Amino acid sequence: PEGSAGLAGAIVRETLLAGGQACRPLIARDGLSAVLIEPAVKFLQERGHTVQLGHELRSFTTGDGKASALNFGGEDVIQIGEGDVVVMAVPPRAAASLLPGLKTPTEFRAIVNAHFRFEPPPGSAPILGVIGGVVEWLFAFPNRLSVTISNGDRLVDMPREELAQAIWNDVCEAGGVSGELPPWQIVRERRATFAATPAQNALRPGPATALKNLFLAGDWTATGLPATIEGSVRSGDRAADLVLAAKRP
Incomplete structure (x- = not known):
């Protein structure tokens, strides 16, 4: 009774109206960590990147319309280089706290x-x-x-x-x-x-922010879908495309 018909319609168009092959569910038999998270961490580590868990971002330092540093509390500060780009994938309440003025769902x-x-x-x-x-x-x-x-x-x-x-x-x-x-x-x-209502759907931001080198990802951003894994993946792909575009000369 309260859900967005637009979001529900997107699900129907991409599944039922697209035929049986589009309706086949995939099951993470050993859990989502084994299917998605562990392979992603391994992929990054094999390429020389580090993944730090339990490492909460507290604030950004900004200047000249860009994010210039990531502050994790105390002296734990990471400087953002000239060619670096940040993708922030955190829940909406945390995003609104980190980026004052950011419009996000509230219910x-x-x-x-x-x-x-x-x-x-x-x-x-x-x-x-x-x-x-x-x-x-x-x-x-x-x-x-x-x-x-x-x-x-x-x-x-x-x-x-x-x-x-x-x-x-x-x-x-x-x-x-x-x-x-x-x-x-x-x-x-x-x-x-x-809450996938018309009013809350209207509060979902796109991937770009007021900072030129900072983009958003998450199922709560404006993906065109309700809060789903498919929406999360779509938002990550879109943020990655924007990062690549931003880094091109």
């Missing part, structure tokens, strides 16, 4: 994930969509059943045991399994996605 929606240590029955569908329940998507992995629930604001304050039992009841009915509640884990992210 967010929660995602709830549940994981159960339970062997799926033989022949279980890798992905099962559920209509009319608490569960929305049920994933069957070796030794594990996992659940994803979008727009889960109504569930973020529900007691964990109660929530796990409610989700497990749906899993049993939809997935054709039975038994007492197995070992479980609940993960709730209150600001997982921006």
Whole structure:
């Protein structure tokens, strides 16, 4: 009822209206870290680059319309060379704090994930969509059943045991399994996605900023898609294109 028809239309055009091949889902069987993050880090390290985790950017030093230094707190400052370009891929609230005046989405929606240590029955569908329940998507992995629930604001304050039992009841009915509640884990992210409403969609910035050598990436930027991995990838490709264009003589 509140979602942007424009964003929903983009999904339909790029999947259902594009034919069956465009609707085939890809499953990260060993998790997104193994599929996306670890190969990217390895790719960079093999080319002599460093990746520092737990290294929070606190502010930029600017001058002449450019970012001139990255400040990580105290004396931890990295100077930005004349030919260097920065791509900032951080959540929207952090981006707005680092770049005062940057317009970003201000409303967010929660995602709830549940994981159960339970062997799926033989022949279980890798992905099962559920209509009319608490569960929305049920994933069957070796030794594990996992659940994803979008727009889960109504569930973020529900007691964990109660929530796990409610989700497990749906899993049993939809997935054709039975038994007492197995070992479980609940993960709730209150600001997982921006609210995909027309008003919030209008607040999404493009990749360019007021600083000539600083570009944005992230699923919350103006990708034409809701907050999705596909949107993240698209934003990264677009930022990279702008970086290459900026570095050309």
